[in-house]
Amino acid sequence: MNLRSGFMLSSLISSSILLILAAAPAAGYTLQIFGNANMDAEIDGLDIVALEGMIDGSVAKTDLADADGDLDEEDLDRVRDIIRGGPVEITLIDSAGRVVTVDAPVSRIVPLHMRHATAVVVLGGEEAIAGVGKTVLERESLFPDLMDKPSIGSHTEPDLEAILELSPDLVIAFTQTGAQDQLDEKLPPEVALVRLDLSRADGLKEEMTILSILIGEREAAKAYQEWYDLYMGEVTERVALIPEDERARAFLERESPEREASTRWAYASDTGYTDLCDVAGGANIAKGKIGYHGDVEAEWVMEANPEVIIGLSYGGGYAAADDSRLKAYRDGIMKAPGFALVDAVKDGRVYIISGDFSLGPQMTIGTVVVAKWLYPELFADLDPQAIHREFLKDFMDVDPEIAGEGAFVYPPFD
Numbered sequence: 555m556n557l558r559s560g561f562m563l564s565s566l567i568s569s570s571i572l573l574i575l576a577a578a579p580a581a582g583y584t585l586q587i588f589g590n591a592n593m594d595a596e597i598d599g600l601d602i603v604a605l606e607g608m609i610d611g612s613v614a615k616t617d618l619a620d621a622d623g624d625l626d627e628e629d630l631d632r633v634r635d636i637i638r639g640g641p642v643e644i645t646l647i648d649s650a651g652r653v654v655t656v657d658a659p660v661s662r663i664v665p666l667h668m669r670h671a672t673a674v675v676v677l678g679g680e681e682a683i684a685g686v687g688k689t690v691l692e693r694e695s696l697f698p699d700l701m702d703k704p705s706i707g708s709h710t711e712p713d714l715e716a717i718l719e720l721s722p723d724l725v726i727a728f729t730q731t732g733a734q735d736q737l738d739e740k741l742p743p744e745v746a747l748v749r750l751d752l753s754r755a756d757g758l759k760e761e762m763t764i765l766s767i768l769i770g771e772r773e774a775a776k777a778y779q780e781w782y783d784l785y786m787g788e789v790t791e792r793v794a795l796i797p798e799d800e801r802a803r804a805f806l807e808r809e810s811p812e813r814e815a816s817t818r819w820a821y822a823s824d825t826g827y828t829d830l831c832d833v834a835g836g837a838n839i840a841k842g843k844i845g846y847h848g849d850v851e852a853e854w855v856m857e858a859n860p861e862v863i864i865g866l867s868y869g870g871g872y873a874a875a876d877d878s879r880l881k882a883y884r885d886g887i888m889k890a891p892g893f894a895l896v897d898a899v900k901d902g903r904v905y906i907i908s909g910d911f912s913l914g915p916q917m918t919i920g921t922v923v924v925a926k927w928l929y930p931e932l933f934a935d936l937d938p939q940a941i942h943r944e945f946l947k948d949f950m951d952v953d954p955e956i957a958g959e960g961a962f963v964y965p966p967f968d
Contacts, residue, residue, distance in 0.1 A: 583760045586647035587767065589621035589633040595763065597636050605630055621645065639770045646764055649757060650729040650749040652738075657746075659770030660724040664717055666709040668693060669752045669914035670726040671700065673762060676778055676915050676949040679769040684720040687712070693872040693910075695956040696946075714740050724768060726750055753826025753913045755833050755921075758782070762915070778915065778949060785918045785941060786833065789925045792932055793835025802928040804836040805860035805898070809867045809883050809906075813849070815891055820850045826913045827866050834925035836862070856892050862928060863887055863898040864905050870961035871910025880906040880964035903927070906964040916945060923963060939967060 584593045591604035593616050607613040609625060619625060621632040622645075635642035636658075645655045663682045665671040668689035674680065675697070685704040690697050704720060707713035709728060714737070717725060722745055727737060729749045737747050748768070750761045759779050766775030793801075806821040806828060813819060821828050822840040825847060831838050839858045843850055865887060869879035884906050893899045905927050912920025919942050926933045942962070943954035 583756070584618070585760060585763055586618070587636070587764065588618050588645040589629065589636055591616055591619040591633070593618055595760070597633060597767070599637070601633050602630060602637075605633060636767065639772070644768065646748070648729075648749045648764075649751050649761060652749060654746055654748055656724060656748065656768050658768045660746075660768050662720065662722045663724045663726065663769075664706055664720060664722040665690070665726045666706065666712055667728065668696070668910075670750065671697060672915050672950070673750070673752055673765055674726075674769065675951075676774070677762065677766045677769050678771040678774040679765075682769065684722050685716065695959065696872045696950065696952060698952060712737060718742075718745075724748060726765075751826070752915065753829075753917065755786075755826070755829040755917065758915070758917055781945075781948070782918050785922055785936075788936070789834055789921055789933075793833075793925070793929070796835050796929070796932075798837075801835055801837040802862055803839050803858075803860050804831055804862040804864060804928065805839050805855055805858070806831055806864050806866070807887075808847075809865055809869065811886075816852050817849050818852050818855055819847065820844060820855075821847045821866070826917065827909075830907075830912060830917070830920050830924045831864070831928075833921050834928055836924065836928045852890065852892065856896055859896055860898050861901070862903045862905070863896070864907060864924065864927065866909055866912075867906050868909045870906075870908035870964075872956065872960045873910075874908075874961040877961035877964050877966065880908070880961050884964050908960075908962045910960070911942060911962050915949070916942075919945060926967075937967075938963075 583595055585595050587597060589601060590597050591601040591608060605619060608615045608619050615625060621629045632642060636644060640658045642658055643655055644658045645653065648654050661682055662684040663674055663679060664685045665674055665683065666687045671686055671690045674683055680699060683700060683703060685706045686700050687706055688708040690700055691705060694701055704716060706716045725737065725741065725745060725747045727747060727749050729751050741747050752758060752761055759782060762778055763775050766772050808819045810819040820840040822844045823846060828838055839860050840850060865883055867880055867883050870877060884904055887893065887904050888899055898904055907920060907923060919938055922936050922941055923938045926936060939957055942957040946952050946957055947954040
């Protein structure tokens with residue numbers, strides 16, 4: 555090969571690697587696992603190609619290229635092991651921004667909350683669950699095969715001693731917890747703590763992919779993502795055609811009986827609950843009033859005059875015997891002092907949704923529900939109950955008819 559030919563081949567290889575790197579954002583997120591050299595949504599052969607270019611200096615190093623602290627041939631071996639499914643040491647950035655190293659595939663998992671347990675089951679890791687929290691043990695219909703697992707307390711007050719007795723190699727917790735959760739300081743180094751919210755529309759698929767790699771079930775994550783994209787894509791495609799000034803004005807609140815009638819607990823932004831409204835094309839009126847979530851004056855809600863009011867309740871769900879609590883919550887909104895003059899109340903467009911099936915891996919179902927409430931004609935053909943049954947049958951491997959039990963929305967769909 556002459557000098558000119560060698561230069562042209564080198565340029566072609568470098569250009570190919572640059573194209574690989576440039577294509578990464580198209581996936582919608584960057585998988586936060588070190589070794590993901592091309593910064594896309596997967597760790598695969600393209601990362602091997604990119605790493606080879608970075609090691610020989612033909613392309614610039616990316617933030618996630620180095621899988622073991624020193625960019626060299628060992629990184630190539632590490633990425634090949636990740637692609638094969640391990641055993642391999644994986645270093646990742648979790649949803650709390652913490653750098654965590656996990657020996658994968660994990661064999662003993664402690665999910666602190668039902669949302670985490672649901673994700674593990676969906677991804678085929680149920681047999682690896684060593685212990686569960688209170689929210690799982692309260693929902694036998696959803697987790698029939700986990701009822702004999704030891705209790706580790708609650709996600710806000712985990713029992714450290716009970717967790718350590720189970721010798722887990724992975725504990726899954728939320729990013730934001732109460733003061734009682736001091737697992738970062740108390741868990742020994744051999745127990746990996748990964749914090750995942752599993753509630754945000756822009757992070758759920760990435761979190762599921764990370765968890766699937768740790769469990770060793772990447773194909774299960776792909777199947778889930780196809781299902782997620784099918785319905786979320788349908789919703790986003792339809793609402794994209796609605797002009798901004800014609801979007802349904804919604805007020806999102808949470809059940810809070812301890813508050814005075816003059817105060818409502820509103821959700822404004824940066825939560826999975828507000829994502830339901832955003833993805834479904836609603837205009838959340840609290841966004842211009844407060845940040846995140848917090849108290850607002852009932853008088854302000856009356857003045858803002860939302861077309862739709864959606865209340866989030868943790869009193870229903872799979873553990874509920876009936877929908878009486880959801881009904882009582884809605885009745886309270888309908889009869890709140892002064893609310894009779896609000897359009898949402900006058901038109902009967904006040905709805906209650908359970909957190910059990912609207913956040914976590916079931917977020918797809920919750921989004922379709924909210925879309926139907928905001929735009930009933932536009933989404934008349936989508937059946938949330940059928941989608942719920944589909945999820946239960948195909949991903950949880952439980953009786954899909956439990957979708958007709960418990961209490962998930964109020965008023966119930968026809």
